[in-house]
Amino acid sequence: MGQSLVKNYIHIxxxxxxxxxxxxxxxxxxxxxxxxGICNKMECQVLKVGGHYDHIHILCLLSxxxxxxxxxxxxxxHSSKWIKTKGDAYANxxxxxxxxxxxxxxxxxxIVINYIANQKEHHRKKTFQDEYRAFLKKYxxxxxxxxxxx
Numbered sequence: 731m732g733q734s735l736v737k738n739y740i741h742i743x744x745x746x747x748x749x750x751x752x753x754x755x756x757x758x759x760x761x762x763x764x765x766x767g768i769c770n771k772m773e774c775q776v777l778k779v780g781g782h783y784d785h786i787h788i789l790c791l792l793s794x795x796x797x798x799x800x801x802x803x804x805x806x807x808h809s810s811k812w813i814k815t816k817g818d819a820y821a822n823x824x825x826x827x828x829x830x831x832x833x834x835x836x837x838x839x840x841i842v843i844n845y846i847a848n849q850k851e852h853h854r855k856k857t858f859q860d861e862y863r864a865f866l867k868k869y870x871x872x873x874x875x876x877x878x879x880x
Contacts, residue, residue, distance in 0.1 A: 736794035739777075741842055743787055743865065744806070744829035749858060749879075751783035752823055757816055762786075764812055768805050772796050777839065780846035782853045785862075787846040789834065802829055828878070830862060832869050 746752050753761060762779040765788060769776040773793035780787050788805070792798060806825045813820045834842050845852070852861070859879065866873055 734794060737836070738792040738794075739789065739834040739836060739839060739842075740774075740792045740798065741787065741789050741832045741834050742802070742805075742829060743785060743831075743862060744802075745785040745826045745858060745862075747824040747826050749784040749826070752820065753781060753783050753786070757813065757820070760816075761809065761813060765805055765809055768808055769801070772801055772804060774801055778843045778846045780849050782849045782858065785858050787849065789839070789842050789846060798831055802831075830865055830871075832865060 758781070762781070765786065766776040766779045769779075769788065769790045774796055775791040775793075777789045777791065778787070779789075790801075792801070806829075810823060810825055813823045856864075862878070865871075866878075
């Protein structure tokens, strides 16, 4: 084959350290735009960024030139440094070490976009931990509960 053709939609989920509710209305839109900019700069076309007080969701098209782990390193390290420049309230802002990344069927892209867009409504009924466990169950990811949250 003379050409490499790749299309990997990835739904990425990660939280603040200890799930601290640090992503408030004052910073969330700017943070979402910043994270989307990192994705786009790395040729990982962002489709939607959203989240809630203690976590982030990103739906992007993973570039065939970028390893997922490299994208995650860039997202977390650059955004953590950036948010600390936004005032004393963010001086101790950190992301939790781990993350979830789940492949998305192209026929379900709009479903995931809508899901991310409705995070505030969604989290009136379900905690981040319950949401994340549901993703792990849906994607049949084996995990040990004691390591997921530390």
